[in-house]
Each structure stands twice: as structure tokens, then as C-alpha cells.
Amino acid sequence: MKTFNIIIKILVTLAAIAGILYVIATYGDKIAAWCKKVLRRKGGRNYEYDFDYDFEDDGMEMEDDVESVDFEA
Numbered sequence: 379m380k381t382f383n384i385i386i387k388i389l390v391t392l393a394a395i396a397g398i399l400y401v402i403a404t405y406g407d408k409i410a411a412w413c414k415k416v417l418r419r420k421g422g423r424n425y426e427y428d429f430d431y432d433f434e435d436d437g438m439e440m441e442d443d444v445e446s447v448d449f450e451a
Contacts, residue, residue, distance in 0.1 A: 402409070
């Protein structure tokens, strides 16, 4: 009975390895593309909070900003 259990364990392990190889052979390019996309997206940087931006609306319109700017030539 001990030999039978060992043989079954070996067969199950080989079947699992064959299944993994099949998935890699069939969908390998799609898996690689997905991994590249995820790594590019994350890349170790947090783009959402990459900079500090304080928006203060003091009531000035775009035209007021242009008129109040000093241009030096």
C-alpha cells in the first residue's frame, strides 16, 4: 500500500507539472504582456500622490491673471 501511495503522489505531481507547462505554452505571451503592463503601471512609483499640488481659487478669472502679469522684455 505504501508503494501505491508513492506512485499516486508521483503521478499527481507529474500531472500538475504537465498542466502548468500546458498553460505556459498556451497562454505564455498573454501572461507576459499582462505582467509587463502591470509592472509598467506600478513601477515602484505612486503616480497618484507623486507631487504636492495646492489649488487655491481666489476668484480671479483667466483674463484677470493675464492682465496682472508683468511682462519684461
